[in-house]
Amino acid sequence: MEKIEKTEQEWRAELTPEQYRILREKATEPAFTGEYDHLFEPGSYRCAACGELLFVSGTKYDSGCGWPAFYAPADESAIDEETDTSYGMLRTEVTCSNCGGHLGHVFGDGPAPTGQRYCINSAALKFDEE
């Protein structure tokens, strides 16, 4: 699949100001404020920018960290991971492989079976109820 390429002006027109700050400027929503933090209904989570399927409810768990947490992506190819050294921390940034939008970070303190914690901004996701 071709990567989506849009100008920042186009993204700004399509996304809400909060979605734009997170997806395009790599901001982080304040902890415990996102609409999906405590949502555990069955369904799928798509990229708020391009609609790509990113995560499914079966891998979502309550990490207590204040953001939606998943222990695995819907598919390995749905997301890209890159080293992020901003704010003096060494973290792994997670982006949508389809549009390059910033989603959040992945940490190595998740539950079995993967041991991964994908800590994702609610505003970067769009929930589709099953």
Ligand SMILES: [Zn+2]
């Ligand atoms: Zn996307």
